[in-house]
Amino acid sequence: MPTIYRKGRSGRRAIRFPGTKASEGKILEAIPEGLRRKEPPWLPEVSQGELVRHYTALSRMNYGVDTGFYPLGSCTMKYNPKLNEELVRSLPFGALHPLFPEDAVQGILEALWELGEFLKGIAGMPGVTLQPAAGAHGELTGMLLIKRYFEDRGELGRRTKILLPDSAHGTNPASAAMAGFQVVSIPSAEDGTVDLGALEGALGDDVAGIMMTVPNTLGIFERNILRITELVHDAGGLCYFDGANLNAFLGRARPGDMGADIFHFNLHKTFSTPHGGGGPGAGPLAVSEKLLPYLPVPRIVRDGDRFVLSYDLPRSIGKVHPFFGNALVCLRALAYILTLGDEGLREVSAGAVLAANYLRVKLREAYEVPYDGLCKHEFVASTRNLGVKARDVAKRLIDYGFHPPTVYFPLIVEEALMIEPTETETKETLDSFVEAMTRIAEEARERPELLYEAPHNAPVRRLDEVKAAREPVLREERG
Numbered sequence: 001m002p003t004i005y006r007k008g009r010s011g012r013r014a015i016r017f018p019g020t021k022a023s024e025g026k027i028l029e030a031i032p033e034g035l036r037r038k039e040p041p042w043l044p045e046v047s048q049g050e051l052v053r054h055y056t057a058l059s060r061m062n063y064g065v066d067t068g069f070y071p072l073g074s075c076t077m078k079y080n081p082k083l084n085e086e087l088v089r090s091l092p093f094g095a096l097h098p099l100f101p102e103d104a105v106q107g108i109l110e111a112l113w114e115l116g117e118f119l120k121g122i123a124g125m126p127g128v129t130l131q132p133a134a135g136a137h138g139e140l141t142g143m144l145l146i147k148r149y150f151e152d153r154g155e156l157g158r159r160t161k162i163l164l165p166d167s168a169h170g171t172n173p174a175s176a177a178m179a180g181f182q183v184v185s186i187p188s189a190e191d192g193t194v195d196l197g198a199l200e201g202a203l204g205d206d207v208a209g210i211m212m213t214v215p216n217t218l219g220i221f222e223r224n225i226l227r228i229t230e231l232v233h234d235a236g237g238l239c240y241f242d243g244a245n246l247n248a249f250l251g252r253a254r255p256g257d258m259g260a261d262i263f264h265f266n267l268h269k270t271f272s273t274p275h276g277g278g279g280p281g282a283g284p285l286a287v288s289e290k291l292l293p294y295l296p297v298p299r300i301v302r303d304g305d306r307f308v309l310s311y312d313l314p315r316s317i318g319k320v321h322p323f324f325g326n327a328l329v330c331l332r333a334l335a336y337i338l339t340l341g342d343e344g345l346r347e348v349s350a351g352a353v354l355a356a357n358y359l360r361v362k363l364r365e366a367y368e369v370p371y372d373g374l375c376k377h378e379f380v381a382s383t384r385n386l387g388v389k390a391r392d393v394a395k396r397l398i399d400y401g402f403h404p405p406t407v408y409f410p411l412i413v414e415e416a417l418m419i420e421p422t423e424t425e426t427k428e429t430l431d432s433f434v435e436a437m438t439r440i441a442e443e444a445r446e447r448p449e450l451l452y453e454a455p456h457n458a459p460v461r462r463l464d465e466v467k468a469a470r471e472p473v474l475r476e477e478r479g
């Protein structure tokens with residue numbers, strides 16, 4: 001399909017703004033001569049009809065949670081209730097400017113403060129910041145908090161290592177390294193949980209902390225979590241929990257009770273706010289008592305009936321996002337929490353775990369499931385037994401009308417398919433996914449070429465993913 005630049009004709013317009021011609025001269029005058037363009041920018045020149053048809057056609061080529069089942073492990077692609085969108089759009093929040101005086105924005109400050117209180121309650125931890133704009137951003141913020149904590153104690157020069165189980169999400173080591181820590185990988189035991197012996201061996205006074213994905217990327221909950229946090233604390237370190245997988249235990253267990261010092265939420269996963277094509281999301285952090293003095297500013301603080309922005313935190317790591325974070329994403333999450341209530345939030349995790357185990361048991365005959373115990377919200381299958389690549393199965397699923405699962409992750413499983421159904425799917429949808437996956441496994445044995453060439457009926461055929469990553473074409477060239 002041609003890009004919008006290749007459509008239309010010179011001089012064609014989708015909209016004309018009244019009175020702009022007259023002000024053009026004045027605007028030009030205000031721009032110093034040397035900074036003016038030598039020639040007009042190359043912009044699409046299309047009629048409104050062409051514009052609407054172009055983007056409608058593109059949207060039809062796309063696949064989203066509103067289109068069909070999206071079992072993208074680790075990404076928690078659950079249905080986003082439209083009520084949340086409605087609430088945020090129908091109330092005047094979107095019209096507010098963050099520089100409005102505090103008195104004029106009491107409503108949104110209260111709403112954000114309330115969300116923070118809910119998140120503290122869910123985590124069982126005393127402090128919160130809503131500023132980070134994504135999970136990975138929360139991780140980096142958490143690492144900066146750990147640095148500041150040890151800086152204050154005069155131990156930063158010595159505590160240079162962050163321990164990371166090899167089942168951790170990929171962003172975890174990246175965030176730790178980006179914050180300047182040395183990453184030390186801790187191997188998993190045979191059952192996919194952290195090898196306690198290896199952990200004990202790695203602990204010492206050069207360790208700043210551990211960073212764990214809870215439950216881990218195999219969908220397995222660390223049954224020794226209390227021992228792990230105890231060992232790390234005894235060695236003087238801090239415990240970071242990546243909570244992007246909170247869907248697994250929402251309303252049932254609290255990271256604060258497990259010994260977490262930092263816990264990040266992915267509002268765009270657990271709390272059903274849209275992922276938005278990589279952003280904007282929200283990755284708030286809950287923190288333990290020890291880290292309260294270092295939280296980003298401003299904090300939203302309740303002062304009687306009023307809500308104020310407080311900068312009164314001299315040891316704060318500073319701002320990690322302009323103003324209060326992605327406020328409208330946070331409001332959607334608040335709407336989700338309020339509509340579900342305690343009982344509803346508990347049902348979320350029950351449904352997510354049930355759906356994942358249902359698929360695991362239904363698929364384990366056709367696919368190898370290397371860690372085949374009771375899982376939490378997701379599980380990892382492998383195509384090793386079928387003699388085809390995980391990517392072949394993934395591409396063939398597109399022909400059956402499903403979004404593929406996450407592939408090749410976690411790295412500790414060969415030819416991995418990481419499947420996360422979430423709680424928002426019906427049994428019929430799960431069954432039709434099982435049927436498609438089972439047929440694909442049969443095809444892999446009988447007609448594997450069907451898989452090698454898949455997808456056959458998608459808007460685009462199989463792409464050269466390496467070329468796309470190594471030689472990205474990000475700019476339309478004129479001419």
Ligand SMILES: Cc1ncc(COP(=O)(O)O)c(C=O)c1O
Pocket residue numbers: 074075134135136137169171213242244245266281283
């Ligand atoms: C377990 C886990 N941690 C962290 C992240 C990073 O979150 P974000 O994509 O919001 O940066 C993800 C995202 O896929 C995740 O699944």
